[in-house]
Amino acid sequence: MSGPAPRPGILEIAPYVGGESALPGVGQPIKLASNEGALGPSPKAVAAYKTIAATAHRYPDGTCAELRRALGRQHGLDPERIVCGAGSDELIALLCRAYAGPGDEILYSAHGFLMYPIAARSVGATPVKAPESNLTADVDALLDRVTGRTRILFLANPNNPTGSYLPVDELRRLRAGLPDEVLLVIDAAYAEFVVRNDYSPGVELVDGAANVVMTRTFSKIYALASLRLGWSYCPPAVADVLNRIRGPFNVGAPAQVAGLAALGDVAFTDLARRHNESWLAWTTERLRDLGLEVAPSVCNFILVRFPAAAGRDAAAADAFLRGRGIIARRMGAYDLADSLRITIGREDEMRALVEALSDFVG
Ligand SMILES: Cc1ncc(COP(=O)(O)O)c(C=O)c1O
Numbered sequence: 001m002s003g004p005a006p007r008p009g010i011l012e013i014a015p016y017v018g019g020e021s022a023l024p025g026v027g028q029p030i031k032l033a034s035n036e037g038a039l040g041p042s043p044k045a046v047a048a049y050k051t052i053a054a055t056a057h058r059y060p061d062g063t064c065a066e067l068r069r070a071l072g073r074q075h076g077l078d079p080e081r082i083v084c085g086a087g088s089d090e091l092i093a094l095l096c097r098a099y100a101g102p103g104d105e106i107l108y109s110a111h112g113f114l115m116y117p118i119a120a121r122s123v124g125a126t127p128v129k130a131p132e133s134n135l136t137a138d139v140d141a142l143l144d145r146v147t148g149r150t151r152i153l154f155l156a157n158p159n160n161p162t163g164s165y166l167p168v169d170e171l172r173r174l175r176a177g178l179p180d181e182v183l184l185v186i187d188a189a190y191a192e193f194v195v196r197n198d199y200s201p202g203v204e205l206v207d208g209a210a211n212v213v214m215t216r217t218f219s220k221i222y223a224l225a226s227l228r229l230g231w232s233y234c235p236p237a238v239a240d241v242l243n244r245i246r247g248p249f250n251v252g253a254p255a256q257v258a259g260l261a262a263l264g265d266v267a268f269t270d271l272a273r274r275h276n277e278s279w280l281a282w283t284t285e286r287l288r289d290l291g292l293e294v295a296p297s298v299c300n301f302i303l304v305r306f307p308a309a310a311g312r313d314a315a316a317a318d319a320f321l322r323g324r325g326i327i328a329r330r331m332g333a334y335d336l337a338d339s340l341r342i343t344i345g346r347e348d349e350m351r352a353l354v355e356a357l358s359d360f361v362g
Contacts, residue, residue, distance in 0.1 A: 008102065009124045016118055019329050026325040030352055032343040033329040035160065035190075035301045037223025038275055039346070041258070042268040045224060048261035052254045060253035067256050070263050071231060075203065081234050083242040084251045088189055088217040088230030091242070092154070093119045095213065095232075098241045099183050100125040100151040107145055107153045109137040111162050111334050113187060116154040125151065135295050135303070136164040143177040153178065156187040157202065158194060161334055161341040163297025167198035175205050175212060183238070184212045190299040192221035192269065193276050199298070203233060210235045218255070220300060221272050222262040227255040276300045279344050286354045290361045301343045303336065314340050317360055324356040 019033025064084040072079035085091040092115050100106055102124035108116040110132045117127035128150070130141040137155055146153070155174070158165035166174070175184055188201035202214045214233045219225035229251060234242065262269070284294045284302055293305035306314040314330065318340055321328055326349075328340040342353065 007124055009121045013118055013121045014333070016114060017333070020327050023322055023325060023327060028325075030326045030345065030349045032301075032345050032349065032353065033327045033341075034225070035220060035299070035341075035343045036225050037221060037272060038279070038300065038344055038349075039223065039268075039272050041223045042262050042265040044265045044268070045222070045258040045262040048257040049227075049254050052257055055253070058253070059249050060251065060256060062248045062250075064251050064256055067251075067260050067263075068231075070260055074263060075233075077203065077233055081206075081236055081239050082231055083234060083239050083246070084229065084231045084256075085246065086228040086230070086250050086252075086255075087219060087225075088187065088215040088232070089115055090228075090246075090250060091215050091230055091232045092116065092185070092187070093122065094242055094246055095152060095183065095185055095238075096120055096123045096125065098238075098245055103149060104151040105147060105149045107142060107150050109142060109155065109159070111135060111159065111336060112137070112154060113156045113160050113189075114333055120152075132162075134164075135162040137166055139166070139170050139174045139177070142174060146178065146182060150179075150182050152183045152185060154185045154187060156189065158190050158199075158298050160190065160299065161301070161303055161329070161331060161336065161339075163295055163299045163301060163303055165194065165196070165199055165298050167196075168200040168202075168204075169198070171200065171202060171205060175209060178211070180209075180211055182211060184209075186212065186214045188214055189217045190220055191216065193273060193300050194298045195273070195277060196298060206233050206235065210237065213238055218259045218262060221269055221276075222259070223272070224255070224258055224262060227252070227258055229255040229259045276344050279347065279350050283342075283344060283350050283354065287357060290354075290358055292357070292361070301341055303331070303339050303341050305336075305339045308338065312361075314338050317357070320360040321353070321356055324352070326353055326356055 068079040096119040106120035120127040186202035191201035218229040
């Protein structure tokens, strides 16, 4: 008996596999696999979350009005042009659904975030990869691959899993080289961690064009990954389109109130940023001292390359770390099978990581 067949392309999707959270026989593993916030959520966000439990029978505000107003105030944006989603993953999927379909191409850079090809295939579009240089998106290579069928270009800036970024001049050059019909989606999930003068999450690019969208998330520096909250800043016409196709209550009330409180707790966000800045630098240096190749990162994770030799490679390092109760992320799905991606965690976690890798390297 054969059941219904999914639409073409769906069965070509390799399901996204999230970072593991448990290790057999380990009570409290050190989870450095999903780029979650090292310090956990702001206590103010936790308190706000708790206030919602007794009114869980009520539908949430489907427009996320208060949260969008707060985002607008903090970032100097028109709230009417902000659309919230159940994580930025949902916004990525909605943009594909709205702007691409069978026969269309969705472009991204070689080691770009894995949800781009998944979201592309889910609407029947063809994902197209452009090569990178030095683990960094290459504007010329991306522009070279734009065809009459390209509908969306996704650029994570900075990028997961490489940790690299394009300076704002390069972003502008990318935008200027794109036809007006191609939507440029700047995925700035890690923007709040970046401390570089030549970096911009891309607001001014959205303001200056009808074909640029910026997406952001509360999963990273705001450490609310479990609540699924993301947002986008869009040209008015794109915001209108997203509001037509999103679920009417796509963001739950716990996410809205906790997000609002997290956004308001600027001191906690600053603390998280400073924590990351110091432990990113410390961990990078220690691992380089061990002779490991660590790609320069502006995010809350590092990409560490291991030698090809048996017993010394990324698979062996991963197994060794697991033996010490530490979960990193294998990178085969990103064509980086020789590397592990490791999140910057708390001080004790980073010390345990460095000690373990030091024993591994021997
Ligand atoms: C570059 C990038 N974009 C988007 C996301 C999705 O984040 P969320 O759906 O939790 O907002 C992630 C999560 O890891 C990411 O690394």
